[in-house]
Amino acid sequence: MNLAAFILALLGVTWIAAALYAVSVVLLVWRREEKKVETRVEAKEPTPDEIKKRPVTAPEI
Amino acid sequence: MKKIIFLSGTKGGTGKTTLALNTSVLLSYLWREATHYPVVYVDLTPNVGTAALILLGDVLASWGRPSLSDYVAGRLAEPLRAFYIRRWNTEKGAFQIVFTFMTQDVPLSRRQLEYVFSVVESRLRPRLLVVDAPPLASDSPVAGLVDYVVPVVTPDVTAIEATRRYQDAVGGARLKPVLNMYIPSYPISVLHSAPWERVVENAFGEPPHVVPYDRLVQAVRQALEVEVLKLKPAESPAVKAIVEYARYLSTRVG
Numbered sequence: 001m002n003l004a005a006f007i008l009a010l011l012g013v014t015w016i017a018a019a020l021y022a023v024s025v026v027l028l029v030w031r032r033e034e035k036k037v038e039t040r041v042e043a044k045e046p047t048p049d050e051i052k053k054r055p056v057t058a059p060e061i
Numbered sequence: 062m063k064k065i066i067f068l069s070g071t072k073g074g075t076g077k078t079t080l081a082l083n084t085s086v087l088l089s090y091l092w093r094e095a096t097h098y099p100v101v102y103v104d105l106t107p108n109v110g111t112a113a114l115i116l117l118g119d120v121l122a123s124w125g126r127p128s129l130s131d132y133v134a135g136r137l138a139e140p141l142r143a144f145y146i147r148r149w150n151t152e153k154g155a156f157q158i159v160f161t162f163m164t165q166d167v168p169l170s171r172r173q174l175e176y177v178f179s180v181v182e183s184r185l186r187p188r189l190l191v192v193d194a195p196p197l198a199s200d201s202p203v204a205g206l207v208d209y210v211v212p213v214v215t216p217d218v219t220a221i222e223a224t225r226r227y228q229d230a231v232g233g234a235r236l237k238p239v240l241n242m243y244i245p246s247y248p249i250s251v252l253h254s255a256p257w258e259r260v261v262e263n264a265f266g267e268p269p270h271v272v273p274y275d276r277l278v279q280a281v282r283q284a285l286e287v288e289v290l291k292l293k294p295a296e297s298p299a300v301k302a303i304v305e306y307a308r309y310l311s312t313r314v315g
Contacts, residue, residue, distance in 0.1 A: 059290060
């Protein structure tokens, strides 16, 4: 979409090129945020190393 | 002193050790003020069992230490020299568990085991002695020496049948069976067209206590730690189920 916007701008169709460019930027930002949310969910589960470092707590019985 | 074994017959990898060790630690904590050595854990797995490794805290810690196999081989006159204490300090007070293990694969006779149990009972006076044995055959030295048997099965027809057949060979009163649902994707038995809970209930005449699949338990095992001391029941459904089973054991055995 970025490339198409550039070509359209070269051809002189600046209004359509600008709109296309704006849509491509919005799509890029939106996808990056989605990926960040996914990595946050994965990071919630502790690894064996993190569990090893946890202090011993009184069991809940 | 009551003696209990977690049994899967000839099947291995069913979660016997996980359940035995975690309930032993929970009961040690629960009875910490009632007696000095509430629970004694006897790991009969040759070449150092998983529970012993976790209690020792290091894979190399068994090197050079006397073990129960030294007593069995005649290198140790006093079996209590092969017993160790693991102590934990928590925000609600300290508690401890006594344990022993086998460093070598030596044939253990019923008479030797009976003597070890009698020495433990007279000298340590625990409330409970937990036997963690490798997959058993019918001529196991443990046969006839335990008061209670906990069948531990997985969603597998052969595991359920092997456990059901060998529970009578070991003797002792059977407690509520445990179904370790370590395969969450297949909750229905295709052979029985019924949920695994129903299959186990039909085999043992009692609905099982289900321990659900939990990735965190695998992570704790990799860290060589005790699950109930590192995970809260709120974050781990398997730990929650193990705590519930330990409460049940405290009412039946304690």
